């Protein structure tokens with residue numbers, strides 16, 4: 420039954436079935452992840468996007484909040500060939516439109532060829548193709564969401580205490596530009612206290628924490644719009660070890676004089692091959708990004724994507740920087756690169772002291 424429409428920026432309108440009603444708009448992207456739909460749907464990096472799953476059946480092992488990466492569903496809408504009732508009910512409760520029974524292969528091929536694009540969705544009783552088109556026409560380009568961090572960051576500093584059995588003793592200031600919960604957990608379980616700070620914190624706010632490492636999180640939107648975070652990175656570069664994941668890598672590179680650019684359709688999935696240029700070792704990684712570092716500035720590109728050679732890891736001994744474009748914390752996806760967190764904590768003085776004891 421057709422009771423839903425998706426209008427694409429290329430002028431087409433596709434018919435679908437409503438699984439959760441509503442009207443909305445966003446940047447149409449796809450993930451090839453075949454597992455981890457709860458984690459993906461709660462990843463704050465998907466804010467202002469409409470997420471299409473290329474894997475055809477989404478929801479076949481239920482919905483459990485233990486697997487959530489934040490406290491709500493983050494994309495503006497979700498699309499699959501088929502959603503189970505569990506997922507459809509969850510999305511409906513959250514007020515997130517969901518549609519299925521459309522040819523998602525066609526949608527994914529379109530995005531691969533034409534790039535991530537504006538779309539509009541109208542789902543539910545009495546909607547028309549014109550409703551979907553009106554939503555699409557009101558959709559802003561991602562770079563116009565200049566204050567996107569405000570919707571996904573903590574509003575007050577929040578402390579997540581270390582697991583007392585963790586191997587290290589360190590304090591991390593995590594600039595929360597839309598952080599996934601697993602990043603905090605990965606640091607806590609190794610023994611680091613994590614002070615989560617608002618995305619627009621000042622250098623003085625970071626100073627107040629007196630951290631061993633400044634960590635810039637993942638997050639949605641165009642990295643060039645995170646002016647406050649770039650200023651914080653600049654204030655501490657060379658004085659404090661710096662680490663970043665995804666948006667964090669982009670912000671750190673840009674702050675230190677490099678640059679970023681938008682990719683055609685980005686990398687979203689759980690089997691992106693990344694090669695470490697120093698060891699020639701390739702690991703499978705989880706990814707979710709639409710921008711990339713095009714110029715690393717003073718940082719060295721230490722890891723690249725095997726498919727398209729884009730920068731996956733940046734480091735600098737001089738500045739004390741280690742960043743990743745992919746998601747070492749996994750969730751969803753492979754655990755092959757969890758040692759990133761050990762490498763980050765090895766940069767902190769207190770780790771060195773503990774190790775020397």
Ligand SMILES: NC(=O)CC[C@H](N)C(=O)O
Nearest residue numbers: 637638640665666709710
């Ligand atoms: N997962 C992320 O941190 C994404 C970073 C950035 N918003 C991008 O799309 O490239």
